Amino acid sequence: MKKFIAAAMTMLMVFSLAACRDSTTATPGTAGNTGNTVSAPEYVISVSVTTSDDSACNKAIYYMADLVKERSGGRVELDVYPNGTMANDVGSVEGVQMGTIGMTLVSSANYTQFDSNQAVFDLPFLFPTKEDAYRFFESDLAGKLAESLGNYGFHCFGYMDYGYRLLTNDVKEVQSMADLKGMKIRTMSSTYQVQTWECLDAVPTVISFSELFTALQQHTVDGQENPWGNIISQKFYEVQKYATDTHHILTVCPLVMSQDIYDSMPEDLQKVMDECAADTLVAARDMVNEEESGAVETATAAGMVVTSASDDMIQEMREACQPVYDSMKQEIGDIVTQVEDFFA
Numbered sequence: 001m002k003k004f005i006a007a008a009m010t011m012l013m014v015f016s017l018a019a020c021r022d023s024t025t026a027t028p029g030t031a032g033n034t035g036n037t038v039s040a041p042e043y044v045i046s047v048s049v050t051t052s053d054d055s056a057c058n059k060a061i062y063y064m065a066d067l068v069k070e071r072s073g074g075r076v077e078l079d080v081y082p083n084g085t086m087a088n089d090v091g092s093v094e095g096v097q098m099g100t101i102g103m104t105l106v107s108s109a110n111y112t113q114f115d116s117n118q119a120v121f122d123l124p125f126l127f128p129t130k131e132d133a134y135r136f137f138e139s140d141l142a143g144k145l146a147e148s149l150g151n152y153g154f155h156c157f158g159y160m161d162y163g164y165r166l167l168t169n170d171v172k173e174v175q176s177m178a179d180l181k182g183m184k185i186r187t188m189s190s191t192y193q194v195q196t197w198e199c200l201d202a203v204p205t206v207i208s209f210s211e212l213f214t215a216l217q218q219h220t221v222d223g224q225e226n227p228w229g230n231i232i233s234q235k236f237y238e239v240q241k242y243a244t245d246t247h248h249i250l251t252v253c254p255l256v257m258s259q260d261i262y263d264s265m266p267e268d269l270q271k272v273m274d275e276c277a278a279d280t281l282v283a284a285r286d287m288v289n290e291e292e293s294g295a296v297e298t299a300t301a302a303g304m305v306v307t308s309a310s311d312d313m314i315q316e317m318r319e320a321c322q323p324v325y326d327s328m329k330q331e332i333g334d335i336v337t338q339v340e341d342f343f344a
Contacts, residue, residue, distance in 0.1 A: 041077040045102035048092040050084040052233040056291040060284035067276040097153040099260045108252045109190045114152040121252040122192040124321040155262040157277030162251040168240040169223025177316045186224040199321045227251045228295035237302040245308040
């Protein structure tokens, strides 16, 4: 039924847009630039983004939108819906799968309900540095993970990092792993992220992101973990005193498009989309790094005590989280071993 609905929506989109075309049919050009400017786009692709309008994720999508419009000669436009105005994270992913939403850029954790292989990005301390992550994103193994999403209706262009997740709380400055014992930490609805905090002797509590500020304000939980971009955009510094840069998980966001919509495009426009996405994912690295640098300044100015976990603390946390790797190997097996071998 879902495949039927997706196909119907795709055909409806194509027929609707065909009716809006200029009377002169655009001649396909090269992927660098089609060489023709049309009065109305052949494809208007909706893009659901759940982060704030000035976030690195949104900036990346707007960057891609400009590239696509220019290089397609106006034949393709991205219609961006920021701030979750079209759907939340889960709704965005489900919409793309069904073809009712064209594209999205949200955390990989939202795809594990369809493709368990994407759970590898939930492994704690997987990427020691951003450079390690970039090297992995450009590897054949990452390409296989992207292709795996194609089995579930997603055309994955590649992966973007949205920064390391860090711990904030309103109880005390965290200087050692022992300080985490008994601390109530909000987590995403991810089996492995919950297990990670259990391994660290904290008390993980799953709360939706939209309800998190209130939960922190009312002390339902002591703290939370998110990348800097989310911490600043949601003003968590108003209800959290301490921030500890633990680097425990790098937030990874697949840049995906509805496979049905992608397949409906002619080859030259598919090439435009692929190349624009690749350039965007590289450009986004600087956007995220700039966002993180500015976030630390903003948080400090707002009165947060910002510290970095010591090397000894990170090593202790990494060793404590080995059961997460063991559990994931039992669930999805070979891909975890391949990822470990990549960094060996």
